[in-house]
Ligand SMILES: C[C@@](CO)(OP(=O)(O)O)[C@H](O)COP(=O)(O)OP(=O)(O)OC[C@H]1O[C@@H](n2ccc(N)nc2=O)[C@H](O)[C@@H]1O
């Protein structure tokens with residue numbers, strides 16, 4: 334009898350921005366305690382998993398040449414971890430992973446984490462596993478602090494290393510402009526730089542998270558704009574002084590506020606509405622302060638299987 338090979342599964346997974354990122358002291362395990370609010374944005378990677386005799390990872394699209402395709406690829410680490418968890422051979426999982434990237438690599442938007450989360454969701458479907466999202470989140474936390482959030486998406490409060498996720502309810506959409514920098518920044522380097530700045534002085538710290546939660550539930554982008562904050566911003570700007578100009582240019586172009594996304598160097602600008610975002614994007618692209626500008630909205634859902642009929646939303650892109 335012929336074995337039936339299941340069809341490939343494609344998963345769409347969002348980038349994130351941290352609306353609020355409070356960084357505590359460094360812990361004995363080298364991580365920092367965080368209190369953060371993640372929002373998933375309509376800038377998505379697509380990950381296809383398929384049964385294959387030639388296992389491995391292929392990467393296409395935004396920044397593909399900077400992504401490792403071997404054992405260190407986060408999506409491949411997800412394959413091995415899930416295979417071992419369900420009793421398959423992690424050294425011979427007979428799976429091929431094809432990643433189509435739109436999320437900037439090492440951009441502070443958790444693109445690698447997103448690909449890992451998408452791989453967990455895709456393989457659960459391909460291998461017909463009876464596994465809950467919470468069980469996947471447990472595995473996801475072993476791959477990286479940001480991976481569980483990419484499973485859930487929407488807006489969420491993250492604590493611990495950022496891997497403990499509680500959903501934040503809200504039905505309001507917010508409109509963003511994203512400016513990609515010319516090169517990525519290493520997350521550990523940015524945390525190290527913050528430790529250095531704190532040892533030398535007193536870089537700014539964000540306020541209370543409760544105010545941001547209230548701003549979110551008001552649905553008023555003007556209120557939320559006043560509350561956005563990121564403790565890593567001073568460190569990212571210290572390593573990339575050009576980000577100061579980019580942040581100023583976005584606000585000059587009409588955004589309500591601009592922040593560094595996570596560890597950077599992507600900058601994210603909150604706008605009054607969708608039309609304003611398109612105008613701000615065009616002006617920012619012309620200002621010559623970044624490599625690429627994208628428009629996005631959030632919150633959007635986390636990693637989910639898509640059918641082939643579903644068209645991929647391509648946000649307007651303007652090259653500077
Ligand atoms: C800063 C944040 C904010 O959401 O996002 P990015 O800017 O990377 O997207 C995250 O905390 C990044 O999460 P993620 O990129 O998954 O981090 P991991 O791979 O787990 O850790 C990479 C390294 O970052 C540092 N790290 C990360 C998380 C944390 N809470 N404290 C840390 O000090 C550690 O040096 C760690 O070795």
Ligand SMILES: Nc1ncnc2c1ncn2[C@@H]1O[C@H](COP(=O)(O)OP(=O)(O)O)[C@@H](O)[C@H]1O
Nearest residue numbers: 406407438439440441442443444445446448520
């Ligand atoms: N699937 C992947 N996509 C992107 N980067 C990956 C992937 N797997 C491993 N990496 C590595 O992880 C590093 C962090 O990438 P990424 O998750 O895009 O950024 P950030 O942590 O700033 O959000 C990159 O420098 C890259 O070499």
